[in-house]
Amino acid sequence: MCYAIPGRITGIKDNIVSVEYFGEQKKARNEFFDLKIGDYAYAQGGFIIQKISEREALPVLESWKELFFKLQEIDSQLIQKDPKTLYQRANNLRQKYHGNSCCTHGIIEFSNYCGMDCFYCGIRKSNSKLARYRMSLDEILEAARFAVHKLRFKALVLQSGEDPWYDEEKLVYLVKKIRQDSPSLIILSLGERDFGLYERLYKEGARSVLLRFETANLDLYAQLRPGRELKNRVELIGKLHKLGYLVMTGFLIGLPGEKEEDIKKNIELTNALAADMFSFGPFIPHPDTPLANTPLVHTETVLNTIANARVLNPKAQILVNTSFETLDRANALRSGLMAGANSLMINVTPRKYQRFYDIYPERAGVEEDVEMRIENIVKLLRSIGRAPTDLGL
Numbered sequence: 001m002c003y004a005i006p007g008r009i010t011g012i013k014d015n016i017v018s019v020e021y022f023g024e025q026k027k028a029r030n031e032f033f034d035l036k037i038g039d040y041a042y043a044q045g046g047f048i049i050q051k052i053s054e055r056e057a058l059p060v061l062e063s064w065k066e067l068f069f070k071l072q073e074i075d076s077q078l079i080q081k082d083p084k085t086l087y088q089r090a091n092n093l094r095q096k097y098h099g100n101s102c103c104t105h106g107i108i109e110f111s112n113y114c115g116m117d118c119f120y121c122g123i124r125k126s127n128s129k130l131a132r133y134r135m136s137l138d139e140i141l142e143a144a145r146f147a148v149h150k151l152r153f154k155a156l157v158l159q160s161g162e163d164p165w166y167d168e169e170k171l172v173y174l175v176k177k178i179r180q181d182s183p184s185l186i187i188l189s190l191g192e193r194d195f196g197l198y199e200r201l202y203k204e205g206a207r208s209v210l211l212r213f214e215t216a217n218l219d220l221y222a223q224l225r226p227g228r229e230l231k232n233r234v235e236l237i238g239k240l241h242k243l244g245y246l247v248m249t250g251f252l253i254g255l256p257g258e259k260e261e262d263i264k265k266n267i268e269l270t271n272a273l274a275a276d277m278f279s280f281g282p283f284i285p286h287p288d289t290p291l292a293n294t295p296l297v298h299t300e301t302v303l304n305t306i307a308n309a310r311v312l313n314p315k316a317q318i319l320v321n322t323s324f325e326t327l328d329r330a331n332a333l334r335s336g337l338m339a340g341a342n343s344l345m346i347n348v349t350p351r352k353y354q355r356f357y358d359i360y361p362e363r364a365g366v367e368e369d370v371e372m373r374i375e376n377i378v379k380l381l382r383s384i385g386r387a388p389t390d391l392g393l
């Protein structure tokens with residue numbers, strides 16, 4: 001459930017509420033607000049994240065009303081009645097299970113310090129060429145405020161390298177303050193930190209975790225992630241899911257020596273981890289890493305992965321990630337969304353830091369004006385009948 005159009009509460013049973021959007025009923029978990037039937041609220045990823053007054057809700061609903069149905073119609077027109085290709089089949093499943101809603105999350109990359117030395121990653125600790133930055137807590141809060149109040153995002157990813165400088169006290173403060181000042185679904189992407197820390201942040205109101213297992217291939221994992229074991233990562237992801245976090249996980253496509261069978265296993269592991277959102281993307285070699293000379297994967301391999309993931313799990317959210325947009329600047333978003341994907345992320349890191357979060361070179365969107373970028377993405381989404389539901393209007 002990912003509509004960020006305000007919904008009207010039509011039913012309440014314990015902490016599960018029914019929310020109505022232009023006649024469509026969805027369900028969401030309400031853990032934080034005092035809601036009664038007839039109230040208006042925003043939901044994200046299946047959680048109520050903000051209660052709003054009728055006075056605020058009605059004009060937004062009014063501005064969406066006509067567009068909401070028009071977009072659905074455009075989407076339906078692009079659906080093949082008799083799907084022949086894998087992409088068409090995947091697109092039909094996407095529409096059947098998710099309608100035309102496209103979750104658009106904002107991502108704040110707040111530190112490029114990393115204690116890990118992953119062979120594929122440009123911010124690995126041995127990369128001494130990279131200038132490092134840490135955003136102060138105030139800067140992060142300001143970036144969150146801008147994303148939520150100015151750009152109207154309803155879901156925020158807080159991402160960094162594995163950087164213990166942000167200890168429990170700092171992270172608790174951040175989650176608390178963001179919940180107070182910038183109501184949104186808070187998605188933590190902090191790497192393999194202690195389960196106890198994640199437990200504490202869940203208590204403070206964080207409700208989602210983005211943590212990829214990177215590869216299900218044991219040999220590759222051991223080679224490329226020195227000092228870490230796949231087993232521990234997978235275990236942590238499982239425990240986070242059990243605790244109640246919405247889990248976003250996935251893998252890299254095209255690591256050296258990877259076979260088609262590996263991609264299949266990666267999709268299967270993502271699914272076995274009960275991922276609410278699949279997050280995977282092409283590996284893009286970084287010149288200052290040991291994998292600098294790995295050939296790029298083909299666009300079709302990425303599209304096939306999206307479509308196969310959709311066929312395996314019609315209900316999951318599937319992301320077109322930024323590395324795919326980097327691999328195929330002109331077409332990735334559109335073609336990914338037409339091959340089964342239904343979600344994307346937009347970089348809302350303050351511009352002066354963006355280029356230092358150099359996990360791979362020449363990332364799409366870096367240092368573009370974020371408002372222009374949103375405008376262009378919304379235009380593209382509208383052209384294929386998708387409702388960019390986190391951005392509001």
Ligand code: 5AD
Pocket residue numbers: 120121122212214251252281282283284285286323359360
């Ligand atoms: N190309 C693409 N994605 C990468 N990541 C790290 N390095 C690269 C690269 N060279 C991904 C990892 C990590 C996420 C934050 O970035 O999958 O989980």
